[in-house]
Amino acid sequence: YGIAENSDGTLRGKPIWFVRYAETYINLGHPDVGKLFNDNGQTLRKYNDFLFQVAVAHDAAADAAERAELERMYVLLTRHLLDQGFAAGSAQGTLHHLGYSMRNFYTAPVIMRDVLRRAGLEHDVQQAMEWFSGVGEVKLPPAEPGMDIDAFNTSLVGRLASIVMLPDTPVKAAWLEAFSRWVDNGYKVTEGTGPCFKSDGTVFHHRRHYPAYAVDGFSGGAVNAVWLLSKTQFAVSAESHAVLKRALLEMRFYCNLRSFPLALSGRHPDGRGELVPWHYARLAVAGTPDGRGEIDPELAAAYLRVAQGKDAYTRLFAEKGFAPEPSPAGNRVYGYNASVSHRRADWLVTVAGHSRYLWSAEIYQGANHYGRYLTHGSMQLLADGDPVSAFGSGFRQEGWDWRHIPGTTALEIPMERMKADIRNVDTASGYEEMLLSDEAFAGGVSHRGRDGVFAMELHEHDKYNGSLRARKSWFFFDNRIVCMGSDIENKAEGGVHTTLFQNFLADAADPLVVNGEAVTQFPYRAELAGGAVLRDNLRNAYFVPKGRVVVSKSLQRSLDEETDAPTQNNFATAWIDHGSGSVSGGGYEYMLAVHASDEEAARYARELPYEVLRRDASAHILRDRPSGITGYALFAAGKVGEGLLESVSLPSLVIIGGDGEGLTVSAADPDLRFYEGPSDEVFDADGRRAERSVYSRKWIDNPSGESQLEVVIRGRWQSADDRPECRIEPAGENTALIFTCREGATREVNLIEMK
Incomplete structure (x- = not known):
């Protein structure tokens, strides 16, 4: 210098x-x-x-x-x-x-x-x-709950440090009291798309759930503030401590083992994003939120599983008698992220969508140039590796075909044309792209915390291909995920594909199984006209009862998502081909069995373990034979008349299942209802939706509105719960369940039949 x-x-x-x-x-x-x-x-x-x-x-x-x-x-x-x-x-x-x-x-x-x-x-x-950290702000009583996650990351420690540098006087103590109040307010749960902690455990930045910014905020100050102030008169409230704990525990559920799913990686879908284990340990030694426990047992157990290390925290927790938690299992819907996480054993399946409230992808100059399809109904398996990781599960950015993200229904066009046209569209934003749909239906419902249904109405933004539409659904039962699509529309040039898998091949001879035949040759391409039964190179089985299926093993050439430099790698890829150019009324159906055993694969090849009751513009309905559970993705209100479900009053998601003694009904309204009525889109002179930033929208800080969802089921039923989440009324010979819905969250009631 x-x-x-x-x-x-x-x-x-x-x-x-x-x-x-x-x-x-x-x-x-x-x-x-x-x-x-x-x-x-x-x-x-x-x-x-x-x-x-x-x-x-x-x-x-x-x-x-x-x-x-x-x-x-x-x-x-x-x-x-x-x-x-x-x-x-x-x-x-x-x-x-x-x-x-x-x-x-x-x-x-x-x-x-x-x-x-x-x-x-x-x-x-x-x-x-003091001056540059803006610590004077802490003297003001908080006017609104919450705080930007960047403030946790970049301001919090600076403000605390400026106070620590003061002489030890009562003035310093007063500063610390004010600082504690300011920090405590930062953890409060907020409404709308504002920062940063949400009721479902997601953490917002740039108006959407953003794990990458969350971990930086946790590292920069959110975890350290609770830890530093714990067990002192300046400790944050039990409520705020619990909110941070919830966010960390949810993160270890929607990540596996540490890796972020690709669709949750923000503008850096490179496979490197991951949670940070020491967050769990440091918050654990801050004690339980109620202050009664010196070490939080849940966080200590989570740390021991995700860290898998031999450090001082591991020794401390072992000495205190803590053991690693088992891998989480279950099905959780994140309404504030339009995503669902489904877990069994040590694997995770993530499905992600977008809506008129939640943008599809964040794209900057020099970041994520080709990621427009990341939430077009992507379905990623994080199931392999030692330990499990994005790279162990078949992802490589080099050679990755951004047009064939698994689960998505998308257009195959030349990769060069996939590059985003990044603009500064208004004074509320910078040079970035965060496109919204004009559809409100994107979300899911969980059933007894184990199984679930997710669905979305896909409509690509007019900036690229506003003619692409589809209604998509996923039904989750143990290691079986049934995927359906209907009403696929397209008018643009290019092939319309729904991708089954795209896996990196460490060895070009790694076998695929195509209709019972092992395929080791490379390169390889097959076009199968009447459906297919496939096993990928990672032991997952795909059952496609009908449709044209394309399977490929090839050297894929792509472009780097940041630099546009050419990249390449060997991949195995498969998709359902809906045709090229004009497509109207297209659809698909397939089942994924994660890590299917040979016995399972053979059994499902003989007979699928589900029955499709309906797949049209109004509803996708499926009955799972092993569990007897019926799942409903209902894109329109009105009469249903399948299984026990007679009708619904709103587009919604419903699951009905019994155990012989009673019935459990799970329901959700996936519309976050930050505003009502038609989409707030603005159209140009050609009638196309104009690009506008999410920051310019008037509704972004509105709370999620309540809706009354009436689910009428056949027969006479009464609640088996002491505190049901719904009002139950007779409806002739049937029963009306009136759920108060909000935030895309699941509502559930247990019923017994009236004699």
Whole structure:
């Protein structure tokens, strides 16, 4: 940095460049003024990171001469930073988005407090810490619940550090009380698409569930704040502690073992995103939310499973008698994410959609250029690897065909045409793409926490192919997932495909089984006209009773999702071909059996374990023979007349199953109802939906509206529950169940037949 002291005591050195200054120059027409400073390593973030490294090195140094030199360096660096304008009261044109660049600025002074005091800089640095962290905000009573996850990540520790640097007086205690109140409010559950904690355990950023930002927020401050303040008078409330715990436990359910599902990876669908094990351990040692337990047993057990390590936390929890939890099992719907997670044994199946409230994909310049189909009904298996991971389960970004994401119904066009056209569409957004559908139906229902149904009305945005539509459903029973589609429409040029699987081939000779025949040759391509029975290279079986099925083993060529550079790899891929160009009234049906045994595969090839009762524009209805459960994806209200279900008052999802003694009815309204009526789309002169950012929508902070869903079932029934989640009324010879629905959540009631 060329820092040196002049003879008069002033400093000389290179300027420190904050990346947001570039925006001023961009507006003045300069193409890339930041490049000069970036190339010279003079950015504010690198400077503060280096300050922190010097502080840590000083703290660890055993040699006196080395320690003295590090102290000299740190003092010079600090004086230069203050001299360059990073001092209290200085704005320098803009102070927004300081977070990542200033994070380590706040931590280093706490380590180097004695050094700063000797240099006469302690007060000036503490004041700068207050100024840039915006800690004054904590003195204000919170006006709204919740906090941006980036504030947890980039502001929280800086604000706490600025308070820690104060002298130990009653004023400091008052600051800590105010800080605790501010932090506590940040964990409160919020409505609409606002940040950040939701009632279903999802964590929002950029107006959707975003695990990648969640883990950064947990690392940056959300977990540490609860831990640091625990067991003191400044501890957060039991309610807030429980909200954070819930978010962590849900994350370990919708991830496997640590990997994020591709559709939950935000703008970085590269397979590398994952949860962070130490979050579970550190929150565990903060105690139980009610303060009664020194160590939280659920979080300790979760840590032992996801960490699989031999560190100090593992030893501590083992000494206290904790054991790793078994892999979670069950079916959970995340209404705020239009997704469902279905687990058994050590595997996870994730299905993800989008709607008029929840965007389909986040695409930036330099990130996720080809990910437009990520939530077109994608179905990903995280089931393999040692330990289980996205890469062990068949994903590789290199060579990945973004047009054939498993589960999706999508158009196959040249990969170059898949690249997003990223624009700055309004003053509420930057250069990004986050397209919404105009359909409200996307969500699911769980049954007894074990099985489930998920469905969506797919309509691609007019920016690309507004003619593509489909009604899609998934029925989950143990390791069997039945997938159905109807009313597939398309007018654009290209093949319309519903993808079964796309798996990386570590060995080109890895076998597939196609209609009972093992296929080891490479390359390979088969077009099967009358359906197919397939086994992929990861022991999963696919049963397609009819339709044209294409199976391929080939060297796939693709483009890097960030750089557009050519990539390639060997993959096994299979899809149902609905035709090219104009498609009307297309449909499909297939069953996936996860890690099917040879006996299962042979049995299901002889006879499918389900019966399709209906598959049309109004309803997809299926009865699972082994369990006797019937699932209903009802895209329209009115008479149903299949199984025990007579009618519904709203488009909805219903599951009905009995155990011989009684009946369980599970129901959900998948419409989040952030607003009512027609979609709020705006149309251009050609009648096409115009691209608008989610941030510009008036409804984004509205609460999820309530709906009254009436489910009429045949026969006379009464509640077997002490506190049923519905009102039960006679309806002639039938029974009306009136569920109060909200947030896409499952409502469930247990019934017994009236004698």
